[in-house]
Amino acid sequence: MNRYVERLVRMVPPPARLSAPPDWPAVERSLDSALPGDYKDLVDRYGPGKFDDFLALLAPGHPVARLDLARGVAEAAEVLRAYASSGEALPAPVDGLTAVALTDNGDTVYWVRDPGDAPDRWRIAVNGARDFDEWHLFDGCLAHFLVDVLNREAVVTAFPDDFPYPGAAPTFTSHDYPK
Incomplete structure (x- = not known):
């Protein structure tokens, strides 16, 4: 498991999964693209839901x-x-940007798919819903981005000042349903 996923799991314990993890080979075939390992680990561990009731992974x-x-x-x-x-x-x-998460404010988190054939080296870019021409670039994988944002070690100007909730441990709210 990716070291940042391990850190995130220690910070924000994942819920018990109710549904089976995705069939990753089928998902990747449908998207015609390999996906980063940290993303697959995140979805496998957390399932669908939101961090601090604000940031949802696709x-x-x-x-x-x-x-x-x-x-x-x-x-x-x-x-x-x-x-x-x-x-x-x-x-x-x-074609080098692929959405991976959304916020309740309409901000979008993207993978910067460079190099295209090495998804575990993709970086993160955030585009705010209110400032379309402003992009926040993060030089790391999605799990690293989540750890740094939820620890307030990385500040994304598109996100509101109260995300993550100041002074509170980060949370994850599951939207998982039994299958």
Whole structure:
């Protein structure tokens, strides 16, 4: 297991899984892309849900339709194409950005898929819903990003000042349903 996933599990104990973890080979075939190992570990350990009732990972088969991985990736790609066609600067080409998480405020967390054939080396970029042209880049994997944000070691200006909740241990709220 990725060392940052291990740290996150110590910080924010995952709930008991009610549904089976995704069939990762089938998910990757449907997306026509390999996925980072830390992401698969996160989804396997936590299932669908939100960190501090604000930041939700897109997950295969998520019970909330807009948080389903395939649907979220497709919808975010449409938004990115619109940004690019209007002249907005993106941190990578549209096909080099893939949505992986959303916030309740409409902010989107993306993988920067470079190098494309090495998903465990992908970095993170965050685009705020209110400041479309502002991007926060994080030089690390998704689990590293979550650890640093939830520890307040990394500040994402697009996120509200009260995320994560100041002075409180981070939480995870499951949206998992038995299958």
